[in-house]
Amino acid sequence: MSDHQLTAQEASTRIAEAADLSALEALRVEYLGKQGSISGLLKTLGKMSPEERQEKAPAIQALRQSVADALTARKDEMEAAELEARLATETIDLTLPAPQAPKGSVHPVSQVMDELAEIFADLGFAVATGPEIEDDWYNFTALNMPESHPARAMHDTFYFPDAAPKGGKMLLRTHTSPVQVRTMMAEGAPLRIIAPGRVYRSDSDATHTPMFHQIEGLVIDRDIHLGHLKWTLETFLKAFFETEDIVLRLRPSYFPFTEPSVEVDVGFAIENGQDGKLRRILGGSGDEPGHGWMELLGSGMVNRRVIEFAGLDPDEWQGFAFGLGVDRLAMLKYGMDDLRAFFDGDSRWLSHYGFSPFDQPTLSAGVGAKA
Ligand code: DAH
Numbered sequence: 001m002s003d004h005q006l007t008a009q010e011a012s013t014r015i016a017e018a019a020d021l022s023a024l025e026a027l028r029v030e031y032l033g034k035q036g037s038i039s040g041l042l043k044t045l046g047k048m049s050p051e052e053r054q055e056k057a058p059a060i061q062a063l064r065q066s067v068a069d070a071l072t073a074r075k076d077e078m079e080a081a082e083l084e085a086r087l088a089t090e091t092i093d094l095t096l097p098a099p100q101a102p103k104g105s106v107h108p109v110s111q112v113m114d115e116l117a118e119i120f121a122d123l124g125f126a127v128a129t130g131p132e133i134e135d136d137w138y139n140f141t142a143l144n145m146p147e148s149h150p151a152r153a154m155h156d157t158f159y160f161p162d163a164a165p166k167g168g169k170m171l172l173r174t175h176t177s178p179v180q181v182r183t184m185m186a187e188g189a190p191l192r193i194i195a196p197g198r199v200y201r202s203d204s205d206a207t208h209t210p211m212f213h214q215i216e217g218l219v220i221d222r223d224i225h226l227g228h229l230k231w232t233l234e235t236f237l238k239a240f241f242e243t244e245d246i247v248l249r250l251r252p253s254y255f256p257f258t259e260p261s262v263e264v265d266v267g268f269a270i271e272n273g274q275d276g277k278l279r280r281i282l283g284g285s286g287d288e289p290g291h292g293w294m295e296l297l298g299s300g301m302v303n304r305r306v307i308e309f310a311g312l313d314p315d316e317w318q319g320f321a322f323g324l325g326v327d328r329l330a331m332l333k334y335g336m337d338d339l340r341a342f343f344d345g346d347s348r349w350l351s352h353y354g355f356s357p358f359d360q361p362t363l364s365a366g367v368g369a370k371a
Helices: 003-017 021-032 037-047 052-090 109-124 178-187 228-243 304-309 324-335 339-343 347-353
Strands: 133-135 159-163 169-172 191-200 211-221 248-255 258-274 276-284 291-302 318-325
Touching: 003 021, 003 052, 021 037, 021 052, 037 052, 037 228, 052 228, 052 318, 109 324, 159 248, 178 211, 178 304, 211 228, 211 291, 211 324, 228 248, 228 258, 228 291, 228 318, 228 324, 228 347, 248 291, 258 318, 291 304, 324 339
Parallel strands: none
Antiparallel strands: 133 169, 159 169, 191 211, 211 318, 248 258, 258 276, 258 291, 291 318
């Protein structure tokens, strides 16, 4: 047996017996490292005559190759064993009972937005969206609120320091109404959309948060009148609150982007809740004894100026619009009394008021069933 065969045999035994990866690494250095014994043999090839090299090189190369192969094989074996061991400790026992409460829930705001989309889809409305970082032209000017308009000051707007492309200011949109203009410009008329989303105002107390949610509605067509608006709102509110007993009161109001403008109130009764607290129950005329009116939303016939700003001819196209607070709607329907809790991310609140992802609102199964 040649020296090389002896070395190969010894190496393969030692490699097979290596206890762990660091022992294996020590062997690799010993044989194949810069100062390693096999590396030393390879270096001697350079000093040989061509004839001698031709004779001895194959055995030395073969030795190097066999040791390298043995090292790789043993390393793979060790890594596979390690993985096996880890997998064995990480098994899941599928015979264990499922956790009692599934984790995670759908936030009431998301649920209500889905309910609204479902109801309005049935009335032929598509869902439109617009950016939350908005240009003051869309948020104000095109909605008939020029630079000096007092309504601008009432919006407690968050402005950015940067200038808008059209020379005005960039801001966080204060309402979803700019989506009216954007959609009219992008899609023309006729149009039937709702636009749900986040809006921002510098305001904070139990009923106001700096970020909240609105939903905008817009219908543009020929010969649209206030009757269409009232029917649409009544139909929507009856479906949303799942009761026929919804009485609306339309009050004259003012918004720069609608003319005429109406504020819509809904009648409610005051009841003594089980917890002793007084609660508002929707239904009936607010004028009955023990009843009242609650302001629900702003609406009106779209101002001619807005239709013009959006590039349509107001003599041909008319429409109505409305805007309402989604968070308030959720509070009313599901009985929360502090808006701030909506955005605290408290898992106890979420598991109490949240919805199961399986509780998809559909018109046939009901848009309000709480799991
Ligand atoms: N944008 C108004 C606000 O945030 C709400 C509103 C009122 C929207 C009347 C409308 C409307 O579309 O017609 O206060």
